[in-house]
Amino acid sequence: MRHMNNNIIYLGWVSFFTDFASSMVTTLVPLYVVYILNEGVDKLGIIIAAASFISYFFRILFGYLSDRFTLVKPLVVSGYLISALTKPMLALTQGYIGVAIIRGVERAGKAVRSAPKDALISAYSETNYSGKTFGFHKTMDIAGELGGAICIFLILTWFTLDKDSIRLIFAATLIPGLIASAIALFLVKDIPTSIQAKNEKRKAVINQQDMRLLPLIIIYFTSLFFILSNQFLIIKVKQAGYSFSIIPLFIIILTLSQTLFSYYSGVITDKIGNHKMLLIAFVFGTLSLLALWQEYLWLCFILLGMFTVMSLNAIRAYISQYAISKAFVYGIFYGGIALTSSLGAIIVGQLWKQFGFETVILFSLSGMIILLLVLAVWI
The missing domain is CATH 1.20.1250.20 (MFS general substrate transporter like domains)
Known part of the structure; x- marks a missing residue:
């Protein structure tokens, strides 16, 4: 793509596969908690609260750590890997507490990577094309979310939703999660040293x-x-x-x-x-x-x-x-x-x-x- 660094394209695919898996989880978790585990809606509220709080509040901490110690790619890779490995663990849960813990850890991965990922995108954006860059990245996010929701729709059209099938779907999220982590680890480059040195002075x-x-x-x-x-x-x-x-x-x-x-x-x-x-x-x-x-x-x-x-x-x-x-x-x-x-x-x-x-x-x-x-x- 013109005016688009390869790093941006790779990060776009990382987001696509991650959001593909995330959409599968967020669509099914409410049904899993209330109708499969037979927990109340109040328990679902606790799970949503834990995931929301951890996802947003700890972005402050990891954004600071990323700036303070110029840690960018290591936090990005770690964040995606945490999410990739924890989503499938939902298949092992027996009650709402287990779901809340795993959703919290998975959202911690989101908190770890969010600020460093934005810094990485900014670092590789061409001066007059930052809007195009972030627009492309958002498009890949949405494409992943749509893909995950469509995948769940097709699966549920052909198969009955029960405890075994929903846990198998949770386990299957490991595949797109690991693809995303592998792209982040092996293809995405860290912020150039010159930009890191500039950031250290801020x-x-x-x-x-x-x-x-x-x-x-x-x-x-x-x-x-x-x-x-x-x-x-x-x-x-x-x-x-x-x-x-x-x-x-x-x-x-x-x-x-x-x-x-x-x-x-x-x-x-x-x-x-x-x-x-x-x-x-x-x-x-x-x-x-x-x-x-x-x-x-x-x-x-x-x-x-x-x-x-x-x-x-x-x-x-x-x-x-x-x-x-x-x-x-x-x-x-x-x-x-x-x-x-x-x-x-x-x-x-x-x-x-x-x-x-x-x-x-x-x-x-x-x-x-x-x-x-x-x-x-x-x-």
């Missing part, structure tokens, strides 16, 4: 002016507390009467929605501003919950995809444009996501278990409407 700075960005960032965090994870939605789809074989199609719809609206939401954000785009995203998030309440489930997944990419693009653009100490602000960003999304998952799981789905919807919908009004008044 010092972490906390600028007090960045505190003015916190109100909007906190509003975004709070939306993650109220919005429902797609893993909870999978359970709702099953309760609505859809067969196991159809459920992966909802994940495919969600991924396609994110793909179609991600680029255009970024373009519109540049024109109307971050605050207004976040407001529009909150409208779609609220509508997704209304659609869920009325059991328009296909529409719910489409709207959730729109909310996800629009809100994330808006808040990332906000930080990129206005943050002075970007590392400090991104640290708050990842830490906040870890806390709010994990706490929200636990509360939703408990509410669903103790009081039923209607209570969950009222809780989430009320919270999103309040946030929508607050943001509308602010603008």
